[in-house]
Amino acid sequence: xxxxxxxxxxxxxxxxxxxxxxxxYHRSNNWTGNGTLGGSxxxxxxxxxxxxxxxxxxxxxxxxxxxxxxxxxxxxYGQPLSPSSVAYALHEVLAVARNQVEDIFAIMYQNxxxxxxxxxxxxxxxxxxxxxxxxxxxxxxxxTSYSGWYKELGIGQYTLASLQAMGVINDQASSVxxxxxxxxxxxxxxxxxxxxxxxxxxxxxxxxxxFNEITSSLKVEAIN
Numbered sequence: 001x002x003x004x005x006x007x008x009x010x011x012x013x014x015x016x017x018x019x020x021x022x023x024x025y026h027r028s029n030n031w032t033g034n035g036t037l038g039g040s041x042x043x044x045x046x047x048x049x050x051x052x053x054x055x056x057x058x059x060x061x062x063x064x065x066x067x068x069x070x071x072x073x074x075x076x077y078g079q080p081l082s083p084s085s086v087a088y089a090l091h092e093v094l095a096v097a098r099n100q101v102e103d104i105f106a107i108m109y110q111n112x113x114x115x116x117x118x119x120x121x122x123x124x125x126x127x128x129x130x131x132x133x134x135x136x137x138x139x140x141x142x143x144t145s146y147s148g149w150y151k152e153l154g155i156g157q158y159t160l161a162s163l164q165a166m167g168v169i170n171d172q173a174s175s176v177x178x179x180x181x182x183x184x185x186x187x188x189x190x191x192x193x194x195x196x197x198x199x200x201x202x203x204x205x206x207x208x209x210x211f212n213e214i215t216s217s218l219k220v221e222a223i224n
Contacts (some may be wrong), residue, residue, distance in 0.1 A: 001048075002089035007096040009124075021130040024096050037150045039140065042130070043177065045093060045100055046202060052083045052090075052159050053107040065145060083108060088120065095124035105126075138184045138220050139177040140168060144205040146175050153220050155182070160190040160216045173215040176203050183223050186215045193217075 012020035028038035039047070051060040060081040063071040070079060070135055087108070094101045109117075135154055142148030151168050160170060178199050186206075188194030197211045200223065206212040 001041060001044050002092040005089075005092040005094075005096050008041070012096070017070075017128075018133065020096060022133050024130045025132045025134055037146075037152075039146065039177075041093070042097060042100070042132075042179075043202075045097055046180075047204075049100075049104055051081050052104050055081065055083055071158065091118070091120035091124055094121065095127045097130055098125070098127045099129040126170075132179070136222075137181050138179070138182055138199075140215075140218075141171050141175040141177070142169060142172050143157045144207070146202075146204065147179055148174070152186075153218075155220050155222055157192070157219045158217060161191075163217070170216055171213050172194050172214050174206055176206070178202055181223055183221055185219045185221070186211060187217045187219075188214050190216045 008020050008023045011023060015072055021039070025040050025042050027040045027043070039041075048060075050058040050205050062076045062079050062081055063074060064078055066072065090101050090104060105117075111165040132146045139150055140148070141150045148169070149169065149172075151163075151166055153166075158168075164170065173186070176184060176186075176199055178201055183200045185192075185196055185198050188211075189194050195211075195214075197206075197209050203209065206215075
């Protein structure tokens with residue numbers, strides 16, 4: 001994040017806010033050359049939030065799913081993330097996603113004031129919240145950790161027949177990305193029957209909700 005954010009900030013200066021916002025939310029649909037859906041900068045920020053604000057109950061092991069082989073030789077490979085050690089990256093992201101970063105800082109630094117933060121914070125704090133230019137969609141994945149086959153779904157109701165027509169495989173969904181402002185209800189059976197689970201945020205592994213690989217229909221709705 002700390003490498004991408006300064007580039008987007010520079011793009012903002014030269015090409016305007018709309019271009020910068022589109023990059024904050026942009027997802028590559030060919031991330032590794034085989035059709036894998038890549039995550040956006042905003043996806044990364046929302047993914048990291050629980051590990052930053054509540055490390056006691058959310059443990060993130062550093063670099064365990066890395067696609068960059070040299071990371072496996074790092075001394076902190078496989079070690080629990082220390083929020084304070086990566087806060088510097090959020091100071092950079094502040095320039096392109098102000099409200100989201102401030103929400104994290106408000107929890108991380110409850111006993112500190114804005115006046116106790118460093119120069120990097122102030123240099124990047126003169127920004128505004130990005131506006132997502134893309135239609136809001138949830139993303140259904142065939143494997144845990146937002147991997148495997150995927151399908152982006154907008155607001156609507158999806159029976160088994162409609163999901164299969166779009167390439168979704170029955171009883172194989174294992175993780176779901178849910179952007180702010182949306183909720184998705186997963187159903188065990190077709191036509192919105194059987195057990196159900198409601199998601200309002202990213203879920204990296206549906207097994208934690210006892211709902212792995214049993215989804216046959218779903219509804220995507222806006223949160224008022």
